[in-house]
Amino acid sequence: MASSLLPTIQQALCGTLGPATVHNMTALANETLSATIIQPALPGDFSSLLTLLFSFSALRDWLKLIVIGGVFESCRRLATTAYRRFIDSFFITATFDQGDDSYDWMMIWLSKQPSWAEARDLQISTKSFGLNSSAVLVPGEEEDASSLIRGTRKLAFLPSISTTQSMWYKRRWMTITRSQESTGYYNRPEDKLSIRIMTRHHVRLNSLLLEAKTEYMAAQEHSISIYVSDSTNDWRHVASRPKRPLRSIVLDPGIKDLLIDDARDFLASKTWYSARGIPFRRGYLLYGAPGSGKTSIIHSLAGELGLDVYIISLSRAGMDDTALSSLISDLPEKCIALMEDIDAAFTQSLNRDAPTPHSSGSSSSSPDGSPDSPRAHEPARTSSRVSLSGLLNALDGVGAQEGRILFATTNKYTSLDPALCRPGRMDIHLEFRLASKYQARELYRCFYLPEDEDNEDEKEDDKESVDSGYSSADNAKLIDLETSSEASVSSGSSSPVSEKVAVVGRSHRDRAPKLSRSKVSQLAEEFADAIPERQFSMAGLQGYLMAYKTRPFEAVRAVTTWIEKEGRQRSTIVAALET
Numbered sequence: 001m002a003s004s005l006l007p008t009i010q011q012a013l014c015g016t017l018g019p020a021t022v023h024n025m026t027a028l029a030n031e032t033l034s035a036t037i038i039q040p041a042l043p044g045d046f047s048s049l050l051t052l053l054f055s056f057s058a059l060r061d062w063l064k065l066i067v068i069g070g071v072f073e074s075c076r077r078l079a080t081t082a083y084r085r086f087i088d089s090f091f092i093t094a095t096f097d098q099g100d101d102s103y104d105w106m107m108i109w110l111s112k113q114p115s116w117a118e119a120r121d122l123q124i125s126t127k128s129f130g131l132n133s134s135a136v137l138v139p140g141e142e143e144d145a146s147s148l149i150r151g152t153r154k155l156a157f158l159p160s161i162s163t164t165q166s167m168w169y170k171r172r173w174m175t176i177t178r179s180q181e182s183t184g185y186y187n188r189p190e191d192k193l194s195i196r197i198m199t200r201h202h203v204r205l206n207s208l209l210l211e212a213k214t215e216y217m218a219a220q221e222h223s224i225s226i227y228v229s230d231s232t233n234d235w236r237h238v239a240s241r242p243k244r245p246l247r248s249i250v251l252d253p254g255i256k257d258l259l260i261d262d263a264r265d266f267l268a269s270k271t272w273y274s275a276r277g278i279p280f281r282r283g284y285l286l287y288g289a290p291g292s293g294k295t296s297i298i299h300s301l302a303g304e305l306g307l308d309v310y311i312i313s314l315s316r317a318g319m320d321d322t323a324l325s326s327l328i329s330d331l332p333e334k335c336i337a338l339m340e341d342i343d344a345a346f347t348q349s350l351n352r353d354a355p356t357p358h359s360s361g362s363s364s365s366s367p368d369g370s371p372d373s374p375r376a377h378e379p380a381r382t383s384s385r386v387s388l389s390g391l392l393n394a395l396d397g398v399g400a401q402e403g404r405i406l407f408a409t410t411n412k413y414t415s416l417d418p419a420l421c422r423p424g425r426m427d428i429h430l431e432f433r434l435a436s437k438y439q440a441r442e443l444y445r446c447f448y449l450p451e452d453e454d455n456e457d458e459k460e461d462d463k464e465s466v467d468s469g470y471s472s473a474d475n476a477k478l479i480d481l482e483t484s485s486e487a488s489v490s491s492g493s494s495s496p497v498s499e500k501v502a503v504v505g506r507s508h509r510d511r512a513p514k515l516s517r518s519k520v521s522q523l524a525e526e527f528a529d530a531i532p533e534r535q536f537s538m539a540g541l542q543g544y545l546m547a548y549k550t551r552p553f554e555a556v557r558a559v560t561t562w563i564e565k566e567g568r569q570r571s572t573i574v575a576a577l578e579t
């Protein structure tokens, strides 16, 4: 084709360049074409094909590159596989996700490893990792025995994020890698901890986990863990609270024993239940006046039985029958599930037969605290989509967890559907009433009895003239503060009184008079005599005594005035509600 075009080009060029020049150019072009246009015959065998291929220098270079690259890549893959095989055979890798209990165990364990004190790249953390939070001590800082920071923990030194650190664990090489990943709907960054131990067997890993868990539990010994459900319907550890001693809850005789004995008996009876085909679950319904100790006794029992508390909030946004059922089936085997104000989660009555608007609403009640109070008739505003049948199914349907203890509380017992209260769902119903004289007396004793019971006999007796301890100018100022605050004290009220009391309460034990047990008992009798039977809530009495926590004598002297004042306030509230 190139040769067929030549005459045409020649003619065109002759007109412009002249025939001699064109002739020379044509000769040159013919030479070049004959040199570049090769029409080889196809090679007959492989070696001639290779020869042909390698006759092009560029192609040859490309092929060399491909072959060398391929060899390198194969070597790399081989090395990676060999490395993985080696790691798999000689190391065990375990990962821990933030939000899981095991992550907290490991972080606390890591924070206690001395090797971090010398690390060059580390993270300083004041996080408590689910432990009961307390003040944090920086290395070199001395714990002040008399101060507020008792029960302190050390500042945590942790491996920093995105680096791999190594250490020895029981003569085994171990690497620790922390990374962050965005997870969930909101792309919230969550930590991931990866631990690699040089060992062929799980024994070493198990021993590490056991050690971490034991240390964590030891640190948790005086706390209970509280879990709530998050928006993705997973249980999340939100807090650890100090255990509340059972003796600090004052109930009418027999109630505490009944509860604790029944719960203990239940926890020890798994085989008894399964032998008889009875679902291994127990439900307690605590109902009655607000501020009578329903929540407190549950908290205290959890500590006594060593169980964690899982709070099921029926009125949480996004809670519906499916979510409730999945939450209840995800409960661990031994735990306390707590549904507070079980009546308040429903927009309608819990009575399936006769829904009445007044039976729902806020959990508060009348000044006398009776369940059928006027305020019980307020309509509820709740976004819960839990239906009664959904709740009933979740409590004892096929998916319901075995071994759990359910506590439900309500201020409106009469508005609950009998199906919810029947044995099997709520096995024991306990009424919590307003304070009896007995409770008032015991609460007073609780406040003023010497804490160190063993040394009580040595305590100096009966310094009656003053409430003692207020000799310095500072203390005089504190008395003024407290006295001036008394005017505004009312049952269950909080600030500003409690604020002031909190400030002066910093060292109230030192300022309180040292009374003998017999003196406290005598004052307690006088206090109880003044308190009318079943008129005040325990929370109200506690609020009153808080204002006098260093002045037991005055607490007794002023109680009549306080009762009169409370009476007047109540009459005003009742009159306002009636109009």
Ligand SMILES: Nc1ncnc2c1ncn2[C@@H]1O[C@H](COP(=O)(O)OP(=O)(O)OP(=O)(O)O)[C@@H](O)[C@H]1O
Pocket: 248, 249, 250, 251, 289, 290, 291, 292, 293, 294, 295, 296, 297, 409, 410, 411, 432, 538, 539, 540, 542
């Ligand atoms: N029986 C009691 N003994 C000791 N303290 C009590 C008692 N009852 C209530 N209190 C104190 O009153 C406060 C409120 O108690 P709690 O929350 O247990 O009451 P409640 O019955 O659950 O109230 P509500 O029905 O309003 O939730 C707590 O600080 C608790 O210490």
